[in-house]
Structure formats: structure tokens, C-alpha cells
Amino acid sequence: MPSQPILEVRDLTVEYETGERAVVAVDGVDLDVHPGEFVGVVGESGCGKSTLLFAIAQLLSPPAAITSGSVRFQGQNLVAMSEKKLAALRWRDFSVVMQSAMNALNPVTSIGTQFRDAIVAHDEPVADDRPAEVLRLVGIDPIHLNSYPHQLSGGMRQRAMIAMALLFTPDLIIMDEPTSALDVVAQRSLMLQIKELQERLGFAVVFVTHDMSLISHFSDQLMVMYAGQVVELGATRAVFDDPAHPYSKGLLDAFPSIRGPKLPLIGIPGSPPDLANPPSGCRFHPRCPVAFDDCPRVEPELYRVGPVQARCLLHAPGYTPAAEAVREATS
């Protein structure tokens, strides 16, 4: 994309201080998000996806803290910013939609009051009918401005949260599994709606999910995380067509393809490591079906592999014989 990124994450590291050993939940993450781009972040539970989103939005609370790196949003480093300045940017320029709207919405206040409170808190000139307008945008009758969260279905509550995130027409919306509490049909319809709004209003999205099949249809760029690190990053189509990292391949093989032939699903044996004590070398090596001698010893970097980047020694300069041996053994 030729435009300047609106979000530039550089070498971002987040640690949970847990007594004996710090848990490095996000380890040196780099990411660029361009205006209007949809970036999917995937990986198994505990890989650091939510921690990364909270760190980008500067919403971490102890024991978690950013220990290095920067998050530049529209050119300003959010990591160094005062809470007052951040509060002014949040909702207006970027907004956040978290997993459960039931926890994010105030249960004892009507939806309309919550929208008005957000407007008052930002001291922004917003048209009186903006709350009704954003509810309509997400397919909710504005009559529900008078409703309390418990009077809405799960899907409507998530939509109401998205409407609230759109109040000031932000340039970026950060979403942490906004559809995960919904049934499959509601999930799909909400995703279609998010995508349609994104294309119409032009905001960028960073979207965390476990669901590879959901993300395959909606994201432009895909970031695969494992054990706190980015293991693959590139255009979603390129990653789906030819995953460069064995973990990405494992994730793809673990989900049914919606359009492709019906093949038996293969999971990834084992589970992600304890981040207080990650494996040496490549963190995926204990579970990797194509690990070779150097994998437990050498920490891979992100290497360019055609249109994507992957953190796997098979793509490191100087490892051609090992890569060929693996290809022969697995072909």
C-alpha cells in the first residue's frame, strides 16, 4: 500500500510481572496498519493477542506493562503520552471493541445515556441525532437508545458497542474477538456488517480472532502469533495460499475450509508453551512436524519469504540444505 501507515508498532514488548519470573507475553512485535486496512491477528489461546491489543490501545493495567518499543498512531507515540491526551484520542480517533459487550456496557444505564456520556466526556461537537444514526448504521432501531443492555440480545449488544465505537468516526478500530460470544449465524452477519461499515466509512481495523475461516474472508493482512512473537505476517491471501511457517500451516489445517474440498482436519499436537519459561531456539520447535537439529538451538528472526515474512529457520539464509531435506521428507 502506498499510503503512510496510521499505526506503526515497533519492537513492542509487554511483560507481566509475576513474582519470580516476568512473563513476556508480547515480544518485539512490529506492525504497520494503513488507512482503511483490515488486519487480522490469529493464534491459539495464550499467544499474546489480547495483550498486544491492550498494549496498542494503552489499556494495560498491572501486572502488565510495556517494557520496550513504541506505538505510533497518526505520528504520535502513544506509549509516551499522558493519560489525559490518550483519553482524548480514544473513541475520537481510535476506538476499542472488546470480547464481551456485557462487560463493557454499563448494566444500569440505558444505551442512549451511555452514548451521550461518551459525547460529553469528549467535549466534541457531535450532532444530536448521532447516537440514533450510529445505531441505524449497525442495524439497530434507534428506539433501543432507551433500552438497557440486558434488554438486548448478545448480538445486539455487540452491535451497540460497535455503534459506540463509531460515534466520532474514528480512523482505527481495535477489535478483540467481538463476535466470539455469538452463535455462528450471528457471528457471520456481524462480520459482514463490520466489513461493510469499514469499506463505507474507511476506518482501519485490527481484529483478533481464533477463527481462521472467519478472518480469511475479511482481512487484508494477517499476523500469526505464537508464544508472544509474530511468526508470520503478510497479505492474508498469500498466507492462506501458501503458509510459510509450520505453525500457520497447522492452524490452517485445523480449520475446515469453507469452499475447498472436504479433507480430514489435522490439529497441532501439544499446546503453546508457558511464557514464563519458553522453549529455547524456535519456540514452536517442540510441536513442529518439520523441526531439525538447529531449531532448539538457534532463535529464528522474521525472514522474508516471497510476499510474506516468517520466523522459521527453514527460510533463513544458509539453511537451504536443511529446507530441502525437510521438503524431501514431507513430499
Ligand SMILES: Nc1ncnc2c1ncn2[C@@H]1O[C@H](COP(=O)(O)OP(=O)(O)OP(=O)(O)O)[C@@H](O)[C@H]1O
Ligand atoms: N494477569 C496475568 N498475569 C500473568 N500472566 C498473564 C496474565 N494475563 C495473561 N498472562 C500471560 O500472557 C499470555 C498471553 O495472554 P493473552 O490473553 O494476551 O493471550 P491471547 O492470545 O489473547 O489468548 P486468548 O485467545 O485466550 O484471549 C498468557 O499466556 C499468559 O501467560
